[in-house]
Amino acid sequence: xxxxxxxxxxxxxxxxxxxxxxxxxxxxxxxxxxxxxxxxxxxxxxxxxxxxxxxxxxxxxxxxxxxxxxxxxxxxxxxxxxxxxxxxxxxxxxxxxxxxxxxxxxxxxxxxxxxxxxxxxxxxxxxxxxxxxxxxxxxxxxxxxxxxxxxxxxxxxxxxxxxxxxxxxxxxxxxxxxxxxxxxxxxxxxxxxxxxxxxxxxxxxxxxxxxx
Numbered sequence: 001x002x003x004x005x006x007x008x009x010x011x012x013x014x015x016x017x018x019x020x021x022x023x024x025x026x027x028x029x030x031x032x033x034x035x036x037x038x039x040x041x042x043x044x045x046x047x048x049x050x051x052x053x054x055x056x057x058x059x060x061x062x063x064x065x066x067x068x069x070x071x072x073x074x075x076x077x078x079x080x081x082x083x084x085x086x087x088x089x090x091x092x093x094x095x096x097x098x099x100x101x102x103x104x105x106x107x108x109x110x111x112x113x114x115x116x117x118x119x120x121x122x123x124x125x126x127x128x129x130x131x132x133x134x135x136x137x138x139x140x141x142x143x144x145x146x147x148x149x150x151x152x153x154x155x156x157x158x159x160x161x162x163x164x165x166x167x168x169x170x171x172x173x174x175x176x177x178x179x180x181x182x183x184x185x186x187x188x189x190x191x192x193x194x195x196x197x198x199x200x201x202x203x204x205x206x207x208x209x210x211x212x
Contacts, residue, residue, distance in 0.1 A: 002172060002205070004148045005094055006139070008157035009105035009112050009130075011179020013091075013198075016081045016107070016115065017042075019073065026072035027065065031057060045180055047161035048133045049106055070108060081115045084178050090198035091124045093205070103128045104135055104142060104155070104165070135165035143169055156201070163189035174201065 010016050017038065025035040033056070036044070046052050053065050094101055101124055105112055109130035116122040127146065132138045143150065155166025158179025163186070166173035175191035176198060177183045186194065195201045 002152060002154045003099060004146075004153040005099050005101045006104050006142065006153060006155045006166070006171070007101060008155075008159070008162045008179075009103055009115075010107050011084070011158035011181075012156060012162070012176055013084060013087045013121075014081050014112075014115050014119075015084045016111075017180060019081050023069055023073040027068045028056070030068055030072075031060065033057070042180060042182070047106055047135070047159055050133055070110075073111065081118075083119045083121065084198070086197050086199035086202070088119075088121060090202050091121055093202045095124055097205075100146075100148075101125050102142065102146065103130065104132060104138065104162075105130045106132055106135070135161055136168040139165045139169035139171070158186070160186060160189035163191045166191075176201065 007013060010020065021036060021038055021041045024041065028035055044052070044055070050062060053060070053062065057065060091101070103112060103125050105128075107130060109128060112128060112130045113122065116125070129138065129142055139155070142148070143153070150170035153169070154172040154174050155162060155169065156174045156176060157163065157166075158176050159181050163173045163175055172193070173189075173191045174193045174195065175186045175189070177186065177194065177196050178198070183194065193201075193204070195204065
């Protein structure tokens, strides 16, 4: 039975793609680089995000980029980030069925907390692991810290890196087609389960066909 859920934030629970693209374009403007359209960004963005920045701004120290990104993602943008459709219903279902939920996100802690609190979902999560560059390495620490058994835990995310992180921890991997990567791209990571959205996952977890 899946008793524990490790959830990515951006693209899985929070619809922050527009705000992230806008902040990234402000960073690019600082270095006189051309801006991305939303679709261009989706085509080139990758995790770990260090690889993304190494590709687009190879000569800029990561610490400088992180500081600029935080500067250019203002507080008003946090309040403009809604939850992805069906995310709140899924969180309510998971909590009602006794699952423990944890966030594992590359987004900064202050961004995730502000968005979770603004959207009224902060209370669902036992712990926030944010600002994580390499989730594949961090997942082992997360499992040990919270005494989670791999066979009772699933990793849910919208990018290949989430699926690879779940596999690195020996977890059930669940991809949701609501975020930063297309279905065809997601499927190259070979998730155990692919759902079109979290409403579909709620229905699936009611089904006897998976260890809900």
